[in-house]
Amino acid sequence: MNIYNLTAGVQYNISVTAVAADNQTKGLSAFTSNYTKPDTVRDLTVTEITTSSISLSWTKPLGQSSYYEVEWSNGSYTLNANVTDERMNITNLTAGVQYNIRVTAVAADNQTKGHSAFTSSYTKPDKVRDLAVTEITTSSISLSWTEPLGQSSYYEVEWSNGSYTLNVNVTDERLNITNLTAGVQYNISVTAVAADNQTKGNSAFTSSYTKPDKVTNITVTEITTSSISLSWTKPLGQSSYYVVEWSNGSYTLNANVTDESMNITNLTAGVQYNISVTAVAADNQTKGHSAFSSSYTKPDKVRDLTVTEITTSSISLSWTEPLGQSSYYEVEWSNGSYTLNANVTDERLNITNLTAGVQYNISVTAVAADNQTKGHSAFTSSYTKPDKVRNLTVTEITTSSISLSWTEPLGQSSYYVVEWSNGSYTLNANVTDERLNITNLTAGVQYNIRVTAVAADNQTKGLSVFFSKYTSK
Incomplete structure (x- = not known):
């Protein structure tokens, strides 16, 4: 017999009694007791x-039950526990692992179980x-990590620069994130994902700046004896400031600037400085590749430039070396018609093959070791000595006069000083012609006469030509 409409999980006591054909006479009853299965939770x-x-x-479940049997399995082992509440926290599990769980209601006989819920x-x-x-x-960040304890299927790597967020899934414990912007901070998370492609662990975080890009068009805009001015173009991407570093081989200094220009001061004249400009990210640590430039400061001006000797064909110079450093000196001289120069390493020079009685404007300029960078010039001007007059001749003698003539000297001169002396007194005259009649002389007296050419500065005199003559008695 099948008894219907019973309540799940309930104990039923059942008796079975045989009845005679008169439908009244009953035999002794047989008894049994049984629980219905509890329903499914x-x-x-x-x-x-x-x-x-x-x-x-x-x-x-509907009906009745005494407790619940909870069973969990990860494929390698199966455990279970009995609970009376409709909840349970299964602990001591392995991270990232799938657990198949079933919950089964058990009747009060501790044996009769319902269908399991899974x-x-x-x-x-x-x-x-x-x-x-x-x-x-400048465009990538490479990462590595150690796999987590337990199990996982792959990793979700996510990076954000504050404007956009991207992600990628990888199975290796490393990733090179590319196509990034230079000098930008990226916040990065790495999250292990279980084999269901949904269950994620807690993320590990890191933050890094890409390297700023290299500055371009670094240019020396001006140099002096003690400073070098620079300008450059800011790099692509982002950066916070620039480290400018300069070295002369003996010491190195640096400065941080936010502008794309700098005037480096307090330098030594005539010295080579190697300069680098490096963009730095906003973390004050991440630096890009440096751009380099090299420049000499201007040598200083030579000191105490002096004309030490002049002849009809040469001018000798000397000077004191400038403060700081220099490699050699460029000496330039000009007479207005032509200009010549010479490079010397000593602080002296004898300029030769000059024309007598001519003014020469002379400059001396210190040059740095790059053979290009020049300091300010020191200037002097000097005449060569006029040459000797030629063919000095007495053209006429009287009792009171002596007439002279001569040929102008080679080169140039401005005028002539003619001087005559009788031993008691000396007189002179300046003339521009190549002749002179000396008068008011005493008859029968010997006169010593000399003629000297004078340059246009009215100071520089050539060698004199001498002779001696008596006036007539």
């Missing part, structure tokens, strides 16, 4: 998962370990 739900636990809740859930994968930035460039 309802609404079995995973309410929370961690790396080591799964929390469950459910609604008790669910399956992954624990959260654990956090990846040792997340590190291994290399940065």
Whole structure:
């Protein structure tokens, strides 16, 4: 006989009695007792998962039951526990592993079980370990990490610069993130994902700037004896400021600037400075590749430039070396018609092959070791000595006069000084012609006469030509 409409999970005491054909006479009854199966629990739900636990809740089944048998398996082992509440937190699980779980209501006889309710859930994968930035460039950040404890299927790597967010899934414990903007901060997370492609662990985070790009068009805009002015074009991407570093081989100094220009001061004259400009990101640590320039400061002006000797064909110079450094000196001389120059390493020069009686404007300029950078010039001007007059001749003698003539000297001169002396007195006259009649002389007296050419500065005189003559008695 099949007895229907019973309540699940309830104990029923049953008796069976034989009845005679008169439908009244009954035999002795046979007795049995049995529970109906408890019903299936309802609404079995995973309410929370961690790396080591799964929390469950459910609604008790219709009818009656005494407790619940909860069983969980990860494919390698199976465990169970009996609970009386409609909830349970299964602990001591392995991270990132799938657990198949069933919950079965048990009747009060501790034997009669209902149909099981099933669910399956992954624990959260654990956090990846040792997340590190291994290399940065202007457009990429390379990462590595150690796989998490437990299990996971792959990793979701996400990066954001504040304006946009991108992600990628990888199975290796490394990734090179490319196509980034130079000098920008990227916040990066790495999250292990379970094999269901949904269950994620806690993320590991790191933050890194890409390297700023290299500054371009670095240019020396001005140099003096003590300063070098620079300008450059800011790099592509982003940067916070620039480190400018300069070295003369003996010491190195640097400065931080936010503009794309700088005037480096307090330098030594005539010295080579190697200069680098490096863009720095906003973390004050991440630097791009440096742009380089090299420049000499101007040598200083030579000191104490002096004309030490002049002849009819040469001018000798000397000077004191300038402060700072220089490699050699460029000496230039000009007479208005032509200009010549010579390079010398000593602080002296004898300029030769000059024309007598001519003014020469002379400059001396210190030159740096690059053979290009010149200091300010020191100037002097000097006449060569006029040459000797030629063919000095007495053209007439009287009792009171002596007439002279001569040929102008080679080169140039401005006028002539004619001087005559009788031993008692000396007189002279300046003339521009090549002749002179000396008068008011005493008859029969010897006169010593000399003629000297004078340059246009009215100071520089050539060698004199001498002769001696008597006036007539």
